[in-house]
Amino acid sequence: xxxxxxxxxxxxxxxxxxxxxxxxxxxxxxxxxxxxxxxxxxxxxxxxxxxxxxxxxxxxxxxxxxxxxxxxxxxxxxxxxxxxxxxxxxxxxxxxxxxxxxxxxxxxxxxxxxxxxxxxxxxxxxxxxxxxxxxxxxxxxxxxxxxxxxxxxxxxxxxxxxxxx
Numbered sequence: 834x835x836x837x838x839x840x841x842x843x844x845x846x847x848x849x850x851x852x853x854x855x856x857x858x859x860x861x862x863x864x865x866x867x868x869x870x871x872x873x874x875x876x877x878x879x880x881x882x883x884x885x886x887x888x889x890x891x892x893x894x895x896x897x898x899x900x901x902x903x904x905x906x907x908x909x910x911x912x913x914x915x916x917x918x919x920x921x922x923x924x925x926x927x928x929x930x931x932x933x934x935x936x937x938x939x940x941x942x943x944x945x946x947x948x949x950x951x952x953x954x955x956x957x958x959x960x961x962x963x964x965x966x967x968x969x970x971x972x973x974x975x976x977x978x979x980x981x982x983x984x985x986x987x988x989x990x991x992x993x994x995x996x997x998x
Contacts, residue, residue, distance in 0.1 A: 836924060840914045841931065843870060846898050847907030851940035853996045854907040854933070855882075856968070858952040861920035861975075869894045870908050873920075875976035878948065881986045882906070885993060905997045907936050911947070911955045920977070922951035930959035937964060944996045949973030 841860060857870065857878075864872035871878035879897060882904075883890045891900040901908050913931045918924035936942065945968040947953040953970035961967070972981050972989050 834919045836916050836918045836926065838914070838916050839865075841910055841912060843868070843910075845907060845909035845931075845936050846870070846901050847909070847936050847940050848902050849940055850902070850905055851907035851936070852905040852943045853993055854909065854936055854940075854942050854945045855948060855993075856945065856952055856956060857910045857948045858922050858955060859910055859912045859915055859917060859925070863920070867894075869897065870910075871974065873976060876974050877983060877986055878974040881974060881983070881990045882993070884987060885990050886997070906993070907940060907942065909933075909936060911952050911960060920975070922949065925951065925955075928955055928959065930955070933960050933964045933966075937966070942966070944969060944993075946971050946993065949975065949978070 839859060843860060861873055864870060880890055883900060886904045888900060891897040909931060911930060912928050914929040916926040945966050947956050947968045947970050953968060956968045972978060972986060974986060
């Protein structure tokens, strides 16, 4: 697979009631294909977050947006664009960060979480200098992170409860 220039096409999901901001790195090819965040059928993001919030798994894009907003969760990605090979975060070159203040200035964000090591690294390097808000790094829910059990993911993501309940 070749490295390609990718531009982030999804608007952030948030409203003025959002209290946490969940940041991935960049939409995967499968997410871009389905037109929404964490779109790979084996990505565990929506399952783990809905379980943490004690709600049924949202299936459609509309259900996922409604779920996120109802639970005061903003969803976006660290990058607005980059060069990347497939979904390989390790291949990212020439990253262009999103302006986190677009969300932070309109919502009362109490905590920022990154979903994966690369998202955390990129946030620290490109976004933290502007936001001055530390991000809490959570494990990736990607199918590539198969070494982490669902139970371990759930336990890690349970930290979001104290910000949204």
